[in-house]
Amino acid sequence: MTTSPHIPGVHTESTSSTRAATGLLAYLLAGLYFGVVLVKSEAASxxxxxxxxxxxxxxxxxxxGSAVLTGMVTTAxxxxxxxxxxxxxxxTVTSKDRGWRRYVLGGLTFGVGWGxxxxxxxxIFVLLGAGVWPILIVLACALLGTYLYGVLKDRLPH
Structure with a gap:
């Protein structure tokens, strides 16, 4: 086991594995909380x-609107x-690229799929966790669309 060159007496292997485990637990709990909020607020309805x-x-x-406002305040x-x-x-939060085509086309694609x-x-995963099994079709299509984007992204206007 090696000690950290930055913090005397602290072992890097145990620190990094503990940090990774607590990070995963934090993400799991945040995702669980987010799922409950989506169900209770009827955003998944x-x-x-x-x-x-x-x-x-x-x-x-x-x-x-409240999510957009929260995102704006948090980003600021x-x-x-x-x-x-x-x-x-x-x-760091980098600025978005200027131009309208990619945002309009992406928004239309997202909106049509959402509709x-x-x-x-x-x-999708919240509804799956709630036992709404037909959402598996939507999940399969979302994964297929993501795969197709990866295959075609070099030929798309960005």
Missing amino acids: WYRIQEMFRFESFHMFGLI LLRLSGVRSRDGQAI LAGVCPGP
């Missing part, structure tokens, strides 16, 4: 999503605070 696309309810628009705080990752690396499936990619 096909009926709520259809209400949104038919402009019959404000529920999903409010939910998405990350840029200003100089916070570091668990490994001590600086966290047809009745679910965006986030709740």
Whole structure:
């Protein structure tokens, strides 16, 4: 076992394995919490999503709007605070590329898939965990689409 050159007396092998285990546990708990929030807020409900696309309810628009606002505030705080990752690396948020085509085409593709499936990619595993077995078809199509993008990405406009 070797000691860390940066921290005297600290063993790197045990520290890194402990850090990896606690990191995985943190991600598992965060994912579980996110899944419960999606189910309880009805964000994974096909009926709520259809209400949104038919402009019959404000529920999903409010939910998405609050998520966008939270993301904007969090991104601004990350840029200003100089916070570091668990490994001590600086966290940076890079700006998006300018141009509209990739965002419009990507948004349309995402929206059509969301409208047809009745679910965006986030709740697929939540619905699977809730026992909604037909979502396996959506999961298979999402994986196929991801694979096809990987195969075709060099020929697509970016």
